[in-house]
Each structure stands twice: as structure tokens, then as C-alpha cells.
Amino acid sequence: MTGVALFSRAKHQAYTPSLQLVPQVLAGSRLAIARMISRAEANYLEAADALAEIYKHTGNAHIIGITGVPGAGKSTLVSSLIKSLTSDGRKVGVVAVDPSSPFSGGAILGDRVRMNDAAEANQAFVRSMATRGHLGGLAPSTLQAVDVLDAAGYSPIIIETVGVGQDEVEIVSAAHTIVVLSPPGLGDDIQAIKAGILEIADIHVVSKADKPEAGAAVAALKGMLSLGATRPNSTWVSPVLAVSSVSGEHLESLKSSIDRHWKHLQDSGELVDRRRNNCRTRIFNMARHSFQHRFQEHADVLEAQLQAVVNREVDPQSAAQVLLSWNVKS
Amino acid sequence: MTGVALFSRAKHQAYTPSLQLVPQVLAGSRLAIARMISRAEANYLEAADALAEIYKHTGNAHIIGITGVPGAGKSTLVSSLIKSLTSDGRKVGVVAVDPSSPFSGGAILGDRVRMNDAAEANQAFVRSMATRGHLGGLAPSTLQAVDVLDAAGYSPIIIETVGVGQDEVEIVSAAHTIVVLSPPGLGDDIQAIKAGILEIADIHVVSKADKPEAGAAVAALKGMLSLGATRPNSTWVSPVLAVSSVSGEHLESLKSSIDRHWKHLQDSGELVDRRRNNCRTRIFNMARHSFQHRFQEHADVLEAQLQAVVNREVDPQSAAQVLLSWNVKS
Numbered sequence: 338m339t340g341v342a343l344f345s346r347a348k349h350q351a352y353t354p355s356l357q358l359v360p361q362v363l364a365g366s367r368l369a370i371a372r373m374i375s376r377a378e379a380n381y382l383e384a385a386d387a388l389a390e391i392y393k394h395t396g397n398a399h400i401i402g403i404t405g406v407p408g409a410g411k412s413t414l415v416s417s418l419i420k421s422l423t424s425d426g427r428k429v430g431v432v433a434v435d436p437s438s439p440f441s442g443g444a445i446l447g448d449r450v451r452m453n454d455a456a457e458a459n460q461a462f463v464r465s466m467a468t469r470g471h472l473g474g475l476a477p478s479t480l481q482a483v484d485v486l487d488a489a490g491y492s493p494i495i496i497e498t499v500g501v502g503q504d505e506v507e508i509v510s511a512a513h514t515i516v517v518l519s520p521p522g523l524g525d526d527i528q529a530i531k532a533g534i535l536e537i538a539d540i541h542v543v544s545k546a547d548k549p550e551a552g553a554a555v556a557a558l559k560g561m562l563s564l565g566a567t568r569p570n571s572t573w574v575s576p577v578l579a580v581s582s583v584s585g586e587h588l589e590s591l592k593s594s595i596d597r598h599w600k601h602l603q604d605s606g607e608l609v610d611r612r613r614n615n616c617r618t619r620i621f622n623m624a625r626h627s628f629q630h631r632f633q634e635h636a637d638v639l640e641a642q643l644q645a646v647v648n649r650e651v652d653p654q655s656a657a658q659v660l661l662s663w664n665v666k667s
Numbered sequence: 668m669t670g671v672a673l674f675s676r677a678k679h680q681a682y683t684p685s686l687q688l689v690p691q692v693l694a695g696s697r698l699a700i701a702r703m704i705s706r707a708e709a710n711y712l713e714a715a716d717a718l719a720e721i722y723k724h725t726g727n728a729h730i731i732g733i734t735g736v737p738g739a740g741k742s743t744l745v746s747s748l749i750k751s752l753t754s755d756g757r758k759v760g761v762v763a764v765d766p767s768s769p770f771s772g773g774a775i776l777g778d779r780v781r782m783n784d785a786a787e788a789n790q791a792f793v794r795s796m797a798t799r800g801h802l803g804g805l806a807p808s809t810l811q812a813v814d815v816l817d818a819a820g821y822s823p824i825i826i827e828t829v830g831v832g833q834d835e836v837e838i839v840s841a842a843h844t845i846v847v848l849s850p851p852g853l854g855d856d857i858q859a860i861k862a863g864i865l866e867i868a869d870i871h872v873v874s875k876a877d878k879p880e881a882g883a884a885v886a887a888l889k890g891m892l893s894l895g896a897t898r899p900n901s902t903w904v905s906p907v908l909a910v911s912s913v914s915g916e917h918l919e920s921l922k923s924s925i926d927r928h929w930k931h932l933q934d935s936g937e938l939v940d941r942r943r944n945n946c947r948t949r950i951f952n953m954a955r956h957s958f959q960h961r962f963q964e965h966a967d968v969l970e971a972q973l974q975a976v977v978n979r980e981v982d983p984q985s986a987a988q989v990l991l992s993w994n995v996k997s
Contacts, residue, residue: 385984392982477984616976616983617969621959623987628954639947646946652722653946654715654807657953661991 355387363394365428365489367462374464377481380630388481391488396612398430398492399599400483402512407499409518410544413582415497421588422493423460430486430494431463434479462486475507477626480619483511493595509537510618513611514598516540516591519558521550521579538575540594546579546586555579570610573601632660685717693724695758695819697792704794707811710960718811721818726942728760728822729929730813732842737829739848740874743912745827751918752823753790760816760824761793764809792816805837807956810949813841823925839867840948843941844928846870846921849888851881851909868905870924876909876916885909900940903931962990 355376361369373391376384405411415431422429466479479496486494498508509515517538541562543554558577576594580587602608632639642659645651651659685706691699703721706714735741745761752759796809809826816824828838839845847868871892873884888907906924910917932938962969972989975981981989 389982389985393979396979480983613973613977617973619983620969620973620976620986620990623983624958624991625955627984627987627991628958629951639950642950643943643947646950647943649723649726652719653810653949653953654957655719656950657957660950661954661957 355381355384356390359387359390362391362485362489370462370485370489371464373485374466374478374482377478377485378466378476380478388484392484394488395484396487397490398483398487398494399514399595400487400512401493401495401595402508402515403495403497403518404499404508404515405518405544406520409520410582411497411499411518414518414542414544414580415495417580417582417585417588418495418592419461419463421592427460427493428491429461430483430489430491431461431497432479432482432486432494433463433465433497434475434499462489462491475511475622477623480511493599510615512615513602513608514539514595516542516595518542518544519554521545521548521554539573539598540591541575541577542591543577543579544582546581547584551579571607572605573598573607628661685711685714686720689717689720692721692815692819700792700815700819701794703815704796704808704812707808707815708796708806710808718814722814724818725814726817727820728813728817728824729844729925730817730842731823731825731925732838732845733825733827733848734829734838734845735848735874736850739850740912741827741829741848744848744872744874744910745825747912747915747918748825748922749791749793751922757790757823758821759791760813760819760821761791761827762809762812762816762824763793763795763827764805764829792819792821805841805952807953810841823929840945842945843932843938844869844925846872846925848872848874849884851875851878851884869903869928870921871905871907872921873907873909874912876911877914881909901937902935903928903937958991 353372355373358369358373362373373384373387377388403411403415412433415433419429419431464482466476466482475496475498483494483496496508496512515537517540519541521543541558543551543558545551555577562575562577578587578591578594580591582588602611639660642651642656646653646656683702685703688699688703692703703714703717707718733741733745742763745763749759749761794812796806796812805826805828813824813826826838826842845867847870849871851873871888873881873888875881885907892905892907908917908921908924910921912918932941969990972981972986976983976986
């Protein structure tokens, strides 16, 4: 009895309600930020109100998506950017998503990134997240983690994703500035790059600029861009940069391109459209996740409809309507 | 005035309410079948009750999915199958979906397929459909067209899709027997085949058996299958056949494999599971389509929520809940 009571008490004491964490998140507490992101990732129902409250304090950060094929050197580039941006005195957030390793857990990028000095460690918040959703694309918690960092005053916030199919498209709806990283020695891979990735890039970066093939890759990308592959409804001309994370070569020009793009979005008014489109996609994805989640939790309701459809007593359209109109507080 | 009145009257006279078409569909009227499928494809609200009624008369047909990369020879194979199956006295339905050509309209396959004699023309119903949904995969109307043919007494019903990414997976949820067609001279393409298509095939067919490379392709596929790529929870061993649609070589063995698989599904009890899984996927896809459709029709509701999210007055999760719980008779 005593053991149980002690255990319950300890558990109770350890758990701070999420809403109580909100003021600490807004004040920039690293511990509160880490907890809130963990609760979003674990999909705690209890955290929903807190995340809703946090959302209202967002909209200040410049969100940068960095994507590219595996092996392009994304993590190395992000490490270099963290170092460079924090040395300017900026508070840099990083949310890294790697769908190819669902068990990557919470600390992997943190391990890879060497925090070089105390200032850098204090000024940057790096979080690696697994993609929980089986629906393809970014999990809702990825964007909630960005919200938490945004509300806590981090800017820019970098979302790092492996650019494979669906994710390339999803990141467009999550960020303001898209940086697409390509390895040098493109050659035969140019077809793969043509298929979708050219259009989404606000800034092209060829990694490993110290390698001799980098120049050819830059020329190939510039050639393809000159054929007119740019984002629709934008006057921005995407630059092509070669960056060496090893020597630090041209890292400053990447940083200034990122800042220039952010300024362009604000000055041209394109930011308004981009924010709007991002919100629309996010609402739909959230609805899709909620709908799926609802019937994982309430399998009996789904089961009854399913059995009726299997028995040809109810048609799929009517069953879908029943499920859509069936309300649960979830 | 007279002109308008005449026009209205002619229009009124031409339109038979969908529910009135149902008995004609069940009786096998080709005209009624064609109309009902057109109304499903055009997403007529008026047709919903009729399609619901038709669904209750389905569940008799053997539904065969035929998929493969562009150029594998799907249409030629389907033409040969139609000829062979109708000569057995079977009523064969074909629903062809080509997502790569959204403007294929209603008659393309019909043009390609030469109906060789009156019997074949009477016994087969071939319909080519555009994929209307922008959500990837099979449109709801594709499965409704299959329903119409099923209720009208057609069996087997062949769904022909181009096997590109998402569609390979979707067809698994729409059919009982999956035939995957591969061109000979696989060679380097074997990686592409490995990625997903091996597992879904109940029957592998290498096309153009008259070509010398066909033998090597059969051997390569058999080799990969021996490594264990089969559908989970099934005792079926997928055969690998080489078929020439030109010479008709081995077409009979394909036909008997198809029949043997259908018998296997029934005898083993696997049909029950497969039907159940197919219904589940269909209900979810239908709900997804309805949800999206609802807010295309009622843009103002979505707009109000979107603006609130853009303004940070409402968080995306709450907006999604409002949209999910917002009921419309649609």
C-alpha cells in the first residue's frame, strides 16, 4: 500500500500540467520547450489546450525547410548554419525529421551536432523527431514542435527532412523558405531532380563545394532553372550556390540568400499568400489525422459500419457519411 | 419564350432519374449501365441513392486488377483476355483507369479494343475512366463503376491501372486477384519492381513472350519470388507466366491461373479477409473524398476557419475539429 501511494505521489509530483508550462515556454525555458515538444510528439490529449494557446503566440519566426536526397549532406550543412547563425546572436531552432529511420528517437541529431561553445549551446535548440504518422508527409507534431520554438522566440527555425517523394511536397507547406541541397556529381541523377524538386526550391545549394564536380552540378542546375522551372506566382529568382561545410566556403552567401528571400517575401507580399497556403494544408492534414485517430480509438463504431458494408446492407458512401458525422470529443 | 420552353422540356424528357435506372441496370441494360457509370463519374448528387441501392446487389463478381508499368502491354493483354473470356460465354466487364492522361475521356480503350464479332461485343462492357480525384489513387467512381457492372451480372470484372507508385497499392484494395504485368528485358528495372510490386502480385505475367528476353525475365522474377516476397497471411504461391498477346501463347494458362486463384480465395477463406480489407479501405477513401468535396462546395466555412488560423485566433487542431464536426447533407 505504502509503495503504491509513494509511487502515485511521485508520479503526480513529476507531472506539470501542460497549460502550466505555457508561460515558461513563452519565457524561453529550455526544459519547458523540451517537455512540450515531447508531449506533442506523444500526442498527449492533455497537451491540446496548451498547444492551441501556444499557436496564438506564433507567426514571428522565419521557417526554413532544408531538404535533399540522402547523402546530400543536410546534417552537416545544418550544423554549419547553426554555428554561423548563433554567432550572429540569433536563437536558432532545428526540427529534424527522418522518415527513413522511424526509430531515430529524440537525440540523434543532437549527438551529431557538436555544440562548440556555451553560447552556441544556449542559443540553439535542436530536436530530432520520428515521423509517427503512417499517412506520409510531416506528422502534426513536427509543425507543433515548430510552433513551440516559434512561440519561445526562436528564429530562424530550420526543418530538416530527407527529400523523398511526398516529403518534398509537404515541406513546401510547412516553411517560408525552401533550401534544396544536391550532392555534386549529379550527372545521371538529374532526371530525379527534375521530377519535382526544382520547382519547390527557393535556394539551390550544391554541397561539398570543395569537390571538383561541384562546378558542373551548379552549371547543370542553373541550366535547368533557365528553362523556367520556378515557383508559380513568384518574382523570386532562385540562386544556385555551392557550399562547403568543411571549409565554410560560401556559407555566408547562403545565409545572406536566406535572409534576402525572407525580406523578398515580406516586401513583395508573397508571405501573406504563402502563410495562407501553409495554414490551409495544415488544417486539412490535421483533419485527416484526427479522423484516422478517432477510429483507432473507437474501433467499435468503425467495426459496425464496416460489417454492414461487408454484408452489403450499407453502401460505402453512406458508411463514410456516418463516420464523418459521428462526433467525438477527441 | 417558346425556344426556352422547348429546351427545358427536351432536357426534362431526356433525363431519367437514376433510381429509375436501377432495375434496368440489374436487368443488364447496356444503356442503363453506361448512364449510371457516367453519373457516378460526374459525381451527380442525384445518383447517390441509386448507387447505394446498386451496391446492395454487388458481391458476386470476381474482380481482377491488372497493373504494370507503362509499355508493359496491359491494354493488349486485356483485349486478349476479353476475347478469350467472352468466347467461354462469360460476361466480362473492364474499367480502365489511366492517371497519366487525365483527359482520356470515355472511349479510348473502347477504340483500341477491336470487338471481333457480335457475341464479343454483346458479352463485354468496356469503360475507360479518367481519374478525377487529385488525392492520388483510385477515384470513388472507379469502384462505383465496378459496382454497376457487378450488380448487372458481369464477372469477371477487370480493373486496368497504370502501375505507378500509389496506384499499385490502391488496386490491392479494389480487387480480389492482382495480375502484375512486366515487360521482358527487365534487367536494370528489377530494382523498381522490387520496390513494392512483387508483394502485391497474385499472378506475375511477363508480356511479349515471343521476344527472346522473356525467358530471362521469368527466371529473374522467379528468383526474386523464391526469396520470399509474397502477400502476408496467404498460402497462395504466385505463379510467373510468360504470355504473348500476339500469338496467344499461354493465354489459356493465365486464364486458368486467374480462375485457380479465385477458387483458392474461396476455399481457403482468404476471400473473407480480402473483402473486409477492401471495404475498410474503400470507406476511408470515401470519407476522405467526401470531406474534401464538402469544403469545395462550402468554401465560406473553410474560409472562415482558415482566416482565423492565419490570424492566429484559432489553432489548426481546433479548426480541423470544427470542420470535421460540421455537418452537411452532401
